[in-house]
């Protein structure tokens with residue numbers, strides 16, 4: 001069984017894969033970039049792999065659940081998602097894959113430059129978060145993850161704060177895997 | 180004296196149905212148990228645990244009843260959120276234990292899953308031997 005759902009970002013976000021693809025194939029040979037949702041056998045550890053990635057505008061990221069014993073989500077930090085703080089560009093539309101069972105996947109195409117933080121709904125408190133840098137984000141850096149919660153939003157759990165790779169590291173290395 | 184006896188008998192009669200034990204040996208268990216994979220989005224068979232049933236009213240602690248691929252009860256599981264375990268004012272009292280004889284117990288950390296969306300401890304009362312845990316291993 002291989003179910004796949006594709007998400008189209010609205011305002012600012014955008015396009016389904018299509019022609020931009022060919023031109024934007026930056027990361028290696030694969031035009032579509034995969035982020036794996038993983039967990040160990042007893043469910044004590046869960047993570048996104050890679051946890052940090054830099055892509056070009058127009059590239060698509062596909063999350064796939066490779067954990068046989070759990071469901072995971074890819075959910076943007078955004079007030080529309082369970083009252084979480086805004087940690088994606090203001091003009092970008094939020095996404096939420098909802099629960100993905102093993103082997104299910106979900107894709108988002110990113111067109112707007114910036115820093116996008118996301119989490120897994122059942123595992124944010126266990127530090128299952130990820131960061132995507134699209135293009136060369138300019139302007140002020142993303143609000144520190146440890147800064148006080150924005151009014152009316154949930155504070156970021158400590159385990160998640162600790163897990164985020166830095167924007168600098170993502171810019172330098174392109175791909176950051178969990179250590 | 181007699182009246183008191185009648186009252187006691189009446190109470191006993193009244194409470195009888197609630198005390199009548201649910202059938203839990205074979206899946207599906209009777210009573211208020213529901214299949215976990217039908218309550219929340221989770222794989223039907225969890226490697227290492229098996230197929231789970233729970234009475235939704237008892238979430239998150241459970242008991243969860245875990246069955247092997249042939250529908251035989253292998254363990255009773257309690258899921259206790261870490262933040263509750265660290266809270267001096269929080270207790271888990273009188274958790275039901277309908278599964279009968281316990282062979283051994285495992286306690287371990289779980290990062291969370293639909294149904295119990297926060298880090299918690301699994302307390303697993305195995306009703307089968309250590310060797311028979313293989314009945315719920317990953318295929």
Ligand SMILES: [Cu+2]
Nearest residue numbers: 072120123128
């Ligand atoms: Cu997860």
